[in-house]
Amino acid sequence: MQQPSPAPRKATGRPPRISREEVVDTARRIVTEEGVERLTMRRLASEVGSTPMALYHHVRNKEELLVLLLDDHAARTLRPTELPSEPRERVVAAAAAIHEALCACPWIVEVLTADDLMSTHALWFVEQLVDGLVDCGLSLERAVQGYRAIWYYTAGEIVVRTTAARRRAGNDRPTYREQVFAGLDADEYPRLAQVADRWEPLTAQDTYRDGLRALVAGLLAAH
Amino acid sequence: MQQPSPAPRKATGRPPRISREEVVDTARRIVTEEGVERLTMRRLASEVGSTPMALYHHVRNKEELLVLLLDDHAARTLRPTELPSEPRERVVAAAAAIHEALCACPWIVEVLTADDLMSTHALWFVEQLVDGLVDCGLSLERAVQGYRAIWYYTAGEIVVRTTAARRRAGNDRPTYREQVFAGLDADEYPRLAQVADRWEPLTAQDTYRDGLRALVAGLLAAH
DNA sequence: ACCTGAACACCGTTCAAGT
DNA sequence: ACCTGAACACCGTTCAAGT
Numbered sequence: 207m208q209q210p211s212p213a214p215r216k217a218t219g220r221p222p223r224i225s226r227e228e229v230v231d232t233a234r235r236i237v238t239e240e241g242v243e244r245l246t247m248r249r250l251a252s253e254v255g256s257t258p259m260a261l262y263h264h265v266r267n268k269e270e271l272l273v274l275l276l277d278d279h280a281a282r283t284l285r286p287t288e289l290p291s292e293p294r295e296r297v298v299a300a301a302a303a304i305h306e307a308l309c310a311c312p313w314i315v316e317v318l319t320a321d322d323l324m325s326t327h328a329l330w331f332v333e334q335l336v337d338g339l340v341d342c343g344l345s346l347e348r349a350v351q352g353y354r355a356i357w358y359y360t361a362g363e364i365v366v367r368t369t370a371a372r373r374r375a376g377n378d379r380p381t382y383r384e385q386v387f388a389g390l391d392a393d394e395y396p397r398l399a400q401v402a403d404r405w406e407p408l409t410a411q412d413t414y415r416d417g418l419r420a421l422v423a424g425l426l427a428a429h
Numbered sequence: 430m431q432q433p434s435p436a437p438r439k440a441t442g443r444p445p446r447i448s449r450e451e452v453v454d455t456a457r458r459i460v461t462e463e464g465v466e467r468l469t470m471r472r473l474a475s476e477v478g479s480t481p482m483a484l485y486h487h488v489r490n491k492e493e494l495l496v497l498l499l500d501d502h503a504a505r506t507l508r509p510t511e512l513p514s515e516p517r518e519r520v521v522a523a524a525a526a527i528h529e530a531l532c533a534c535p536w537i538v539e540v541l542t543a544d545d546l547m548s549t550h551a552l553w554f555v556e557q558l559v560d561g562l563v564d565c566g567l568s569l570e571r572a573v574q575g576y577r578a579i580w581y582y583t584a585g586e587i588v589v590r591t592t593a594a595r596r597r598a599g600n601d602r603p604t605y606r607e608q609v610f611a612g613l614d615a616d617e618y619p620r621l622a623q624v625a626d627r628w629e630p631l632t633a634q635d636t637y638r639d640g641l642r643a644l645v646a647g648l649l650a651a652h
Numbered sequence: 653a654c655c656t657g658a659a660c661a662c663c664g665t666t667c668a669a670g671t
Numbered sequence: 672a673c674c675t676g677a678a679c680a681c682c683g684t685t686c687a688a689g690t
Contacts, residue, residue, distance in 0.1 A: 219653030220690065247683060258683080260655055268683065273605075326609055329618060336620045346624050350631050355640030359578070362585025382496075386549055395552060397559045401569050408573050417578030417644075424647030425640075442672030443671065470664060481664080483674055491664065 224254050226264040230274050237275065242313040272317045279314070280325035283307045289334055293341035297356075297422055298415070300335040304328055305360050305414060312368035342426050352425040359421055363414050447477050449487040453497050460498065465536040495540045502537070503550035506530045512557055516564035520579075520645055521638070523558040527551055528583050528637060535591035565649050575648040582644055586637050 232254050236245050247268060251258040265271045284307050289296045307328070308314070332353065339349035374381070380388075383405075392399035401408070455477050459468050470491060474481040488494045507530050512519045530551075531537070555576065562572035597604070603611075606628075615622035624631070 220655070222654060224655095246681085248681085257656055259657085259685090262684075263654060329609070329621065333618045333621050336624075340620060346620070347627070347631060349620070350624055350628065351634075351636050351639065352643075354632060354636065355582070355643060358585035358589055358640065359582045359644070360585070361589055362581035362583070365588055366581055366584055386552070395556045397563060397569070397572070398552065398556050401559070401573055404570070405573065408570060409577060411574075413574050413577065416574065417581065417648075420575075420578060420647030420650070421582070421640075421644045422647070423650055424643035424645070427643070427646055427650065443674070445673060447674095469662085471662085480675055482666090482676085485665075486673060 224256055224260060224264065226274075228254060229261060229264050229271070230278055233271060233275055234278060237313050238311075242272075242316065269317075272314070276311070276314045276317050277325045277327065279311045280307060280327035283310060284325070284327045284331060286330045293338040294422060294426065297335050297338035297342070298418060300331045300338065301356050301360060301418055301422075302415060304331050305364070305418075308360070308364050312364065312371070315365050315368055339425070344426070348425075352422075355425065356418070356421060359417060360414075363417070447479055447483060447487065449497075451477060452484060452487050452494070453501055456494060456498055457501060460536050461534075465495075465539065492540075495537070499534070499537050499540050500548045500550065502534050503530060503548035506533060507548070507550045507554060509553045516561040517645060517649065520558050520561035520565070521641060523554045523561065524579050524583060524641055524645075525638060527554050528587070528641075531583070531587050535587065535594070538588050538591055562648070567649070571648075575645075578648065579641070579644060582640060583637075586640070 229250070233245055233250055236250065236253060247258045247261055250271075251261055254261075261271075265274065284303065287303075289299050335356065336346075336349045336353050339352045340346060344352060387398070387402045387405060390399045390402055452473070456468055456473055459473065459476060470481045470484055473494075474484055477484075484494075488497065507526065510526075512522050558579065559569075559572045559576050562575045563569060567575060610621070610625045610628060613622045613625055
């Protein structure tokens with residue numbers, strides 16, 4: 207599906223004017239400068255100085271283009287590094303590394319969740335994560351399930367936060383939540399009413415790592 | 430933004446041919462029978478026997494239509510019920526209720542993550558969840574953060590699972606993950622190689638509740 | 653082998669006019 | 672007040688032809 211780099215160039219035929227690399231590079235520029243929603247095959251074609259259909263000679267379709275883009279990003283940011291040797295800390299650090307890499311490209315939310323594996327370049331971190339959980343005493347099966355729970359939490363944090371941010375951008379009407387919280391019935395919803403005016407700053411805080419630590423602790427507690 | 434039901438009907442002017450209710454009902458039918466991707470304003474218009482532009486008299490735009498659809502679903506499925514009195518079990522049950530409601534409408538993935546509140550009809554469960562965490566000994570602040578961690582985990586589980594399912598449907602080529610796992614280097618990735626052929630059945634299991642219990646346990650453990 | 657032009661089959665939404 | 676028709680400004684992708 208991916209990275210089966212374009213068929214080996216034959217000596218015959220017309221020489222290529224644009225390359226897959228150039229297509230991906232240009233796509234990345236559009237996406238980082240203006241957002242995914244501005245990345246269209248037509249726009250991309252005109253940016254590389256070609257026609258929409260020329261692109262289809264270098265990528266199968268738009269979906270493949272997005273996957274290539276994600277892979278490209280992972281290759282740049284997810285390089286194996288020093289991780290803590292203490293296994294629990296290794297689990298936290300590996301998850302946080304994946305999380306950080308994804309934070310840097312919120313545009314990829316739509317591809318990110320396509321499979322439980324986003325890129326071969328993340329594989330090393332997944333290995334470290336699973337291995338760390340096993341070293342903490344989990345069976346291999348439970349370690350894989352633990353990895354998945356961590357992945358759900360991580361993907362969810364990114365999807366929720368970036369979708370909320372995207373919606374807020376260029377939309378200064380109050381949120382649906384703000385409207386509801388403003389007129390909250392304190393008898394029916396005492397806790398929510400109590401915290402209503404602190405909700406905004408509370409949820410603006412980055413609590414990814416706290417939640418992650420809690421989840422890891424909980425996964426390990428049973429054994 | 431939502432549910433400010435259409436301006437009170439005046440006696441003057443042309444009598445309406447279609448109602449907001451009819452629009453939402455028809456949209457729900459299309460979406461449950463054929464999927465969100467088939468719900469277009471044009472299709473919906475022809476289904477209610479009208480023109481695309483007539484719809485804009487009943488809903489602001491397509492986004493509002495989707496929010497109305499989600500709210501409609503929540504109203505049908507998220508009715509307050511008996512929850513366990515033991516606070517920790519109440520937290521788990523409230524989260525599981527929200528999760529179950531969302532599972533029944535995977536089509537709503539694209540709206541679901543718009544804000545940290547999907548519908549007023551979920552409010553009662555959020556209240557129960559936060560209250561349960563407080564009863565377990567958390568401060569109100571930490572209870573809210575706990576709720577958010579649970580929401581990330583829940584939303585992530587749904588988004589990942591349904592996107593994966595959507596991708597698999599009508600696409601019998603092996604997944605990217607399958608390809609990668611088939612040719613995994615056992616020296617570089619020993620754990621992943623070890624579990625490669627069990628990955629499929631392992632990840633097919635529904636482990637939402639296990640992960641949820643672990644997360645809740647971890648959130649409570651610190652205090 | 654690689655690229656082009658024209659066309660297909662769509663979108664959501666605005667505008668101006670009708671009843 | 673509610674609805675219609677035509678149009679605007681787009682999409683991704685296929686097909687047939689060119690070099």
